[in-house]
Amino acid sequence: MRRVLITGGASGLGAALAARCAERGDxxxxxxxxxxxxxxxxxxSFQPLDITSEADWAGALLRVRKQFEGLDLLVNNAGIAAGGRIDRLGAEHWQRVLNVNVLGAVTGCRTFTPLFKEQRGGHIVNVASAAGLVHAPAMSSYNASKAAVVALSETLRHELHPYGIGVSVVCPTFFRTNLAASMSADDPMMVQVATRLINKAPLGADEIAARVLQAVDARKFLIMPDRPARIAFWTKRLARVLYDRRMFATGTKIMESNE
Structure with a gap:
């Protein structure tokens, strides 16, 4: 039986992960x-937590210490979707995306790392996105935020290894969830595109959750739970010319659809 804290656990992937963990007796x-x-x-059990609030994180740590007397698995899952062409996104948009997607995960890691060090064990799972590995046009804020989460996770993997603390980063492509509801309307065309891709995705949150937990149990670092994510990742690494050609074509299509 593990002791698990999941952010963004009220819906979507977070809820699916919570249900799977509960089924296992966690x-x-x-x-x-x-x-x-x-x-x-x-x-x-449930506790309100705004991941941008230091005070809320401190409250979660106190709850974990009192209720669980420790923690085995921290899942930084909460985040928001974002998209848009660079000239359509203002400073407020960027600040919101980075505050939630990057600093939310950072604060979670900062809050619970001392506890994990005390225990000489534990595991951090940061939910990023395939957008943190491959960077499609008209998604600059989301790509940048998720790339930062990947970099954070890789850094902590090596930094915390001597303490027996594991780290994983989850990088799926689109799957069926309510994530599109969190998108701002700074660039309505890109919101429509993202919503369509999410709704048409072949996998749902429960299937992704099952694959993620299986990979975490195996102590995998980079978790790409769906085939499109793996194809995109390896195309970029091994067939860069083809990858660039597809990305340029996507950029051109976006330009033409706006004319």
């Missing part, structure tokens, strides 16, 4: 800015 603390309509069956 003690799960779901956190989110809003309480879920229904908690999964099993040893699951």
């Amino acid at each position: 003690q799960v603390l779901i956190t989110d800015v809003k309480e879920p309509d229904v908690l999964p069956d099993g040893a699951v």
